Amino acid sequence: MNEILDAILSSDSTPADFAAIKLPESYRAVTLHKDEEQMFAGLASRDKDPRKSLHLDEVPLPELGPGEALVAVMASSVNYNTVWSSIFEPVSTFGFLERYGRLSPLTKRHDLPYHILGSDLAGVVLRTGAGVNAWKPGDEVVAHCLSVELESPDGHNDTMMDPEQRIWGFETNFGGLAEIALVKTNQLLPKPKHLTWEEAASPGLVNSTAYRQLVSQNGAGMKQGDNVLIWGASGGLGSYATQYALAGGATPICVVSSESKAEICRAMGAEAIIDRSAEGFKFWKDEHTQDPREWKRLGSKIREFTGGEDVDIVFEHPGRETFGASVYVTRKGGTIVTCASTSGYMHQYDNRYLWMSLKRIVGSHFANYREAFEANRLVAKGKIHPTLSKVYSLDETGQAALDVHHNKHQGKVGVLCLAPEEGMGVRDHELRAKHLPAINRFRNI
Numbered sequence: 152m153n154e155i156l157d158a159i160l161s162s163d164s165t166p167a168d169f170a171a172i173k174l175p176e177s178y179r180a181v182t183l184h185k186d187e188e189q190m191f192a193g194l195a196s197r198d199k200d201p202r203k204s205l206h207l208d209e210v211p212l213p214e215l216g217p218g219e220a221l222v223a224v225m226a227s228s229v230n231y232n233t234v235w236s237s238i239f240e241p242v243s244t245f246g247f248l249e250r251y252g253r254l255s256p257l258t259k260r261h262d263l264p265y266h267i268l269g270s271d272l273a274g275v276v277l278r279t280g281a282g283v284n285a286w287k288p289g290d291e292v293v294a295h296c297l298s299v300e301l302e303s304p305d306g307h308n309d310t311m312m313d314p315e316q317r318i319w320g321f322e323t324n325f326g327g328l329a330e331i332a333l334v335k336t337n338q339l340l341p342k343p344k345h346l347t348w349e350e351a352a353s354p355g356l357v358n359s360t361a362y363r364q365l366v367s368q369n370g371a372g373m374k375q376g377d378n379v380l381i382w383g384a385s386g387g388l389g390s391y392a393t394q395y396a397l398a399g400g401a402t403p404i405c406v407v408s409s410e411s412k413a414e415i416c417r418a419m420g421a422e423a424i425i426d427r428s429a430e431g432f433k434f435w436k437d438e439h440t441q442d443p444r445e446w447k448r449l450g451s452k453i454r455e456f457t458g459g460e461d462v463d464i465v466f467e468h469p470g471r472e473t474f475g476a477s478v479y480v481t482r483k484g485g486t487i488v489t490c491a492s493t494s495g496y497m498h499q500y501d502n503r504y505l506w507m508s509l510k511r512i513v514g515s516h517f518a519n520y521r522e523a524f525e526a527n528r529l530v531a532k533g534k535i536h537p538t539l540s541k542v543y544s545l546d547e548t549g550q551a552a553l554d555v556h557h558n559k560h561q562g563k564v565g566v567l568c569l570a571p572e573e574g575m576g577v578r579d580h581e582l583r584a585k586h587l588p589a590i591n592r593f594r595n596i
């Protein structure tokens with residue numbers, strides 16, 4: 152591993168140098184253990200502690216297949232899917248690996264008694280498999296997390312429609328929370344040159360998801376002047392949705408749950424901010440009954456910011472707790488675009504407000520390669536910025552996941568893998584200097 156790190160840290164390593172490095176037989180990785188699937192049985196979600204289920208293990212290097220790359224991972228990040236995996240909710244991810252393993256002898260490699268998690272990485276290509284021409288050893292990359300087989304016609308207009316579509320490091324093995332990761336090379340994107348390893352590793356999953364959900368025609372197709380209600384506007388997804396709304400000439404109405412989160416939204420340039428805790432919004436009277444008066448109160452609050460207008464788009468992901476309110480406050484003809492159900496997936500809303508006002512509910516999930524490329528391109532140009540707030544070491548990943556599980560974090564939480572310290576990997580210092588305050592926005596609060 153030292154040889155790999157030396158080559159990455161040296162400024163004059165060539166592709167041939169990287170290709171000549173003898174790869175180690177094993178490496179360190181953050182894993183779940185299949186024989187611990189039931190360890191949290193009977194506990195409330197909040198009490199399921201990722202520090203107990205996530206392990207740092209020495210694992211064997213997987214065999215490299217056609218169209219794949221082994222990447223030395225300098226940094227990765229925690230996504231909410233790391234939390235779902237680590238608490239075995241809503242299902243254990245080992246079921247995904249078993250199903251994937253039944254597809255072919257090559258995918259059988261993924262069906263192991265341990266699951267290496269992680270759906271983001273920034274690092275350096277070490278080896279490429281047969282049939283790979285676009286990437287070579289030594290390339291500095293980030294990886295998006297869409298894994299597809301594309302053997303069916305269904306995925307050829309939009310790769311998210313592939314019947315064998317999976318999220319790498321969640322529904323597949325050999326993820327990014329490790330010193331080495333295995334990816335398909337059609338997951339690779341150039342690393343933004345003005346960012347450190349940990350900054351470059353943090354936008355990937357949430358940035359691409361927010362891009363498709365809000366900007367792409369496959370999602371809400373946001374346009375200039377739209378009012379966009381963004382739940383969790385300082386969180387992983389929301390911190391990118393807020394930037395896209397502002398950069399695209401729309402008006403974000405940011406919902407957060409504390410003053411420090413409100414402050415971050417203001418720092419991004421948002422003016423309309425609703426602190427759901429301070430305002431005491433409670434959309435459910437009890438477990439079974441919603442409170443439409445609270446929907447109306449939210450609608451009135453939004454109109455105070457918009458001069459009486461309702462929202463064109465709701466950027467939804469909390470799910471059950473907020474969905475009734477989201478459908479209510481959307482303007483006639485507007486769009487509720489949803490990619491998740493953090494608070495529960497059995498949604499309830501008053502359908503009269505949907506059909507009578509010709510609203511649309513659009514489902515959105517991650518992003519295709521092109522959308523992930525566009526989202527990464529905007530980061531590389533300094534138009535969208537990482538929202539990294541805190542960085543942990545690989546052996547502290549359990550704590551990092553607990554922070555996200557308990558909503559104690561801001562923006563994104565990073566993890567150093569091979570990078571010995573923060574702040575390394577910047578190649579374009581001029582572009583960085585231009586955007587430094589924006590890059591550090593989430594660090595300073």
Ligand SMILES: NC(=O)c1ccc[n+]([C@@H]2O[C@H](COP(=O)([O-])OP(=O)(O)OC[C@H]3O[C@@H](n4cnc5c(N)ncnc54)[C@H](OP(=O)(O)O)[C@@H]3O)[C@@H](O)[C@H]2O)c1
Pocket residue numbers: 230231232235356357360382383384385386387388389406407408409412427468469472473490491492493494515516517518555558562
């Ligand atoms: N389908 C996909 O491709 C995809 C991609 C990425 C993420 N996701 C999912 O999307 C969800 C959010 O991911 P994330 O990375 O943005 O997580 P995150 O960093 O935890 O941010 C979510 C934010 O939502 C807000 N929130 C949480 N519970 C809420 C509730 N009951 N009511 C209102 N607001 C609530 C919180 O903000 P405040 O407390 O400040 O309001 C929180 O910061 C997760 O379930 C994740 O698995 C799906």
